[in-house]
Amino acid sequence: MVKSLPKLLIVVAFGMLTAASAQAQTTLPFEIHGNFQIDAQYYLEDSTIGAPVVPEKILSNGFGNLNFTRGNFNAGIRYESYLNPLLGFDTRYKGSGITYRYATYTVDNLEVTLGNFYEQFGSGLIFRSYEERGLGIDNAMDGIRLKYNPWNGVYFKAFIAQQRTYFDKAGLVRGFDGEVALMDLIKSLEKSKTKITIGGGVVSKYQADQNDLYKLPENVLAFATRMRLTRGNFSLNSEYAYKYNDPSLINATASYPKGIYKPGQALYLNGAYSKKGLGISLSAKYIDNMSFRSDRDATGNDLNLSFLPALTKQQTYRLATLYPYATQPNGEVGFQGELFYNFKKGTSLGGEYGTNIALNYSRANGLDTTNTNDEMGYESKFFGIGDSKYFEEFNVEVQKKINKDLKLVVTYIYTLYDKGVIQGLGENYSTIYSHIGIAEIQYKINKTNSVRVELQHLYTKQDHQSWAMGLIEYSISPNWFFAVFDEYNYGNEIVANRIHYPNVSMGYNRGANRISMGYGKQREGLLCVGGVCRNVPASNGFSISVTSSF
Amino acid sequence: MKKNVVSLILISFLTISTLYAQDKTAKTGIPSVNIKALDGSVISTDQLENDGKPIILSFWATWCKPCVNELSAINEVYSDWQKETGVKLVAMSIDDARTIPSVAPFINGKGWEYEVYLDPNGDFKRAMNVNMVPHTFLLNGKREVVDQHTSFAPGDEDKLFEKVKKVAAGQPLD
Numbered sequence: 001m002v003k004s005l006p007k008l009l010i011v012v013a014f015g016m017l018t019a020a021s022a023q024a025q026t027t028l029p030f031e032i033h034g035n036f037q038i039d040a041q042y043y044l045e046d047s048t049i050g051a052p053v054v055p056e057k058i059l060s061n062g063f064g065n066l067n068f069t070r071g072n073f074n075a076g077i078r079y080e081s082y083l084n085p086l087l088g089f090d091t092r093y094k095g096s097g098i099t100y101r102y103a104t105y106t107v108d109n110l111e112v113t114l115g116n117f118y119e120q121f122g123s124g125l126i127f128r129s130y131e132e133r134g135l136g137i138d139n140a141m142d143g144i145r146l147k148y149n150p151w152n153g154v155y156f157k158a159f160i161a162q163q164r165t166y167f168d169k170a171g172l173v174r175g176f177d178g179e180v181a182l183m184d185l186i187k188s189l190e191k192s193k194t195k196i197t198i199g200g201g202v203v204s205k206y207q208a209d210q211n212d213l214y215k216l217p218e219n220v221l222a223f224a225t226r227m228r229l230t231r232g233n234f235s236l237n238s239e240y241a242y243k244y245n246d247p248s249l250i251n252a253t254a255s256y257p258k259g260i261y262k263p264g265q266a267l268y269l270n271g272a273y274s275k276k277g278l279g280i281s282l283s284a285k286y287i288d289n290m291s292f293r294s295d296r297d298a299t300g301n302d303l304n305l306s307f308l309p310a311l312t313k314q315q316t317y318r319l320a321t322l323y324p325y326a327t328q329p330n331g332e333v334g335f336q337g338e339l340f341y342n343f344k345k346g347t348s349l350g351g352e353y354g355t356n357i358a359l360n361y362s363r364a365n366g367l368d369t370t371n372t373n374d375e376m377g378y379e380s381k382f383f384g385i386g387d388s389k390y391f392e393e394f395n396v397e398v399q400k401k402i403n404k405d406l407k408l409v410v411t412y413i414y415t416l417y418d419k420g421v422i423q424g425l426g427e428n429y430s431t432i433y434s435h436i437g438i439a440e441i442q443y444k445i446n447k448t449n450s451v452r453v454e455l456q457h458l459y460t461k462q463d464h465q466s467w468a469m470g471l472i473e474y475s476i477s478p479n480w481f482f483a484v485f486d487e488y489n490y491g492n493e494i495v496a497n498r499i500h501y502p503n504v505s506m507g508y509n510r511g512a513n514r515i516s517m518g519y520g521k522q523r524e525g526l527l528c529v530g531g532v533c534r535n536v537p538a539s540n541g542f543s544i545s546v547t548s549s550f
Numbered sequence: 551m552k553k554n555v556v557s558l559i560l561i562s563f564l565t566i567s568t569l570y571a572q573d574k575t576a577k578t579g580i581p582s583v584n585i586k587a588l589d590g591s592v593i594s595t596d597q598l599e600n601d602g603k604p605i606i607l608s609f610w611a612t613w614c615k616p617c618v619n620e621l622s623a624i625n626e627v628y629s630d631w632q633k634e635t636g637v638k639l640v641a642m643s644i645d646d647a648r649t650i651p652s653v654a655p656f657i658n659g660k661g662w663e664y665e666v667y668l669d670p671n672g673d674f675k676r677a678m679n680v681n682m683v684p685h686t687f688l689l690n691g692k693r694e695v696v697d698q699h700t701s702f703a704p705g706d707e708d709k710l711f712e713k714v715k716k717v718a719a720g721q722p723l724d
Contacts, residue, residue, distance in 0.1 A: 069581060130672065184591060195589050230588075235654065274655040274658035275658055277659070279652075310648065314613035339659075356659070358659065444704045447705050448705045450704040477705030478706045507701075511697070511698060512700060547700070
């Protein structure tokens with residue numbers, strides 16, 4: 001992106017500089033804000049845990065944002081620096097430069113953005129441009145975007161742009177989306193208890209066909225429609241997406257190495273009911289051949305246009321992140337049910353302070369398909385559930401306040417995990433069945449000091465067998481924390497692999513600044529946020545992280 | 551040449567930042583960004599109001615344990631805080647499409663009384679320069695940011711309330 005630095009930015013920067021110099025003695029003509037983060041690690045060699053040798057010894061990822069605002073005008077830049085990227089991040093990030101710069105203004109309900117932007121249509125089935133810096137995901141768009149709000153409750157968005165890939169950009173993407181909130185647009189519905197929002201969008205991408213053997217579609221269109229209905233304590237959400245033929249490396253087969261020509265479909269449904277003390281949510285989703293990227297040859301987390309998150313609970317306890325599900329964009333049917341309930345104070349189960357429970361069940365199966373042995377690849381029954389179960393999970397979490405200072409959280413998790421399918425490793429991996437038990441104790445010693453203890457155990461006969469984990473965290477409000485934890489693969493069948501992964505860390509917070517450092521061993525594993533994962537190799541060493549915002 | 555241009559721009563921005571950093575008394579309002587209410591309607595952050603009384607703006611997510619601990623801790627004393635200072639807590643969820651359907655059931659299951667909004671693609675989060683959650687801002691009656699902190703440890707809620715009381719009384723924070 002540095003290569004094609006536009007004149008726009010130079011003009012904006014100089015304009016601001018001039019304005020700033022001219023008025024520095026009085027007050028600035030605009031507000032300036034920003035944030036900064038750097039994560040660095042010193043790597044030690046450690047063959048026992050399979051940590052790769054790092055010739056540079058020290059690796060780091062850093063970025064800083066600066067945003068300028070004046071009335072209806074905004075502009076900003078982000079500088080990123082990977083010298084060199086931390087283990088687990090794509091090496092194509094190596095280098096430094098300005099990766100994001102934009103200028104936006106709004107006049108009479110029309111918002112114009114020049115330069116980079118993030119955007120999402122509906123829940124993102126056909127289009128979501130976003131950043132997840134901790135995972136190294138940033139598929140920001142670079143081009144022009146318009147947003148228009150002509151009447152109350154009516155919103156239009158349109159853009160034409162390229163997409164970021166590391167320090168470069170690729171593709172050519174056009175999109176339009178409209179949304180109408182009926183209760184805001186139509187006067188007579190304003191007081192109605194039923195609130196309905198409908199919307200729809202189209203996204204089209206262009207990529208030249210430079211292949212002599214196959215006739216690849218150069219323009220690929222996808223569209224989606226959605227509706228949200230709420231009435232009192234009920235809500236209903238639905239979204240349907242369709243993608244025209246889009247052969248790609250992701251849906252390629254042995255006979256069609258450039259991809260199959262079958263169109264893609266997705267349907268997402270959610271119903272929820274909640275009132276004070278009770279919440280229920282039921283979801284279903286169907287995904288068939290829905291990987292949609294601005295480059296047909298992109299893989300991994302690169303150049304995604306569609307956002308297809310896993311319909312499973314987002315786990316946060318360390319051992320519960322050992323087997324995380326990742327959506328299978330080529331095809332899956334998933335279900336999830338959740339229940340949140342609060343037993344009131346003074347009832348037999350509620351006790352003196354009330355008891356909080358959360359249940360979650362989710363599963364994902366393959367599709368019910370028949371191979372057609374032609375360029376379409378296969379036929380699938382709409383919402384047909386295939387026999388192969390990729391993932392199943394049941395969670396129960398109980399939170400109980402014992403007294404004013406002591407709180408207890410107990411969790412049980414059952415997981416079925418088809419490692420071969422989910423991690424794309426092939427058929428030589430057996431399905432993993434695991435049972436996890438976790439107890440967390442939070443104790444407030446006095447107004448500033450508190451201690452938190454986690455005891456975790458994972459039982460499985462497959463993969464690397466059983467694990468245990470213990471953590472003690474001591475916090476001094478509002479500035480300090482100290483933590484020690486150890487993960488231990490004590491059940492490994494291979495005695496030499498019964499490894500401890502000890503860690504110590506501490507941190508200092510003050511206002512919007514935070515410095516933390518740690519020393520220890522990290523196991524290899526998938527790091528997931530929002531259903532997108534990256535594989536982090538094992539490492540041993542010293543790490544430091546600084547974040548700041550102003 | 552390209553490198554020179556980049557350096558030049560960086561220097562310009564740095565100069566501006568330095569100049570501005572000297573002006574410590576400047577307070578800043580919250581940027582105008584569209585967010586979503588739980589019923590699906592679009593709301594502008596300009597509409598976040600509390601009749602001239604303080605607002606606690608807390609960025610959180612259903613999957614963020616320290617965030618939930620912070621909001622749970624405040625919830626236990628929230629009605630007292632409201633009675634004493636008129637403060638309002640706005641819980642700004644950064645949950646994305648994966649966990650948004652759980653936000654309303656989650657809040658109700660916890661019995662929280664907060665005003666809750668969604669920032670599904672991080673537009674408001676970016677505009678407020680939030681790196682990670684929890685990140686909590688304290689706004690005065692003019693909707694200007696007067697204090698902010700990241701992370702949560704038990705006891706932090708008491709320190710926050712001391713500040714809320716000062717802001718509600720129109721006193722400066724040190």
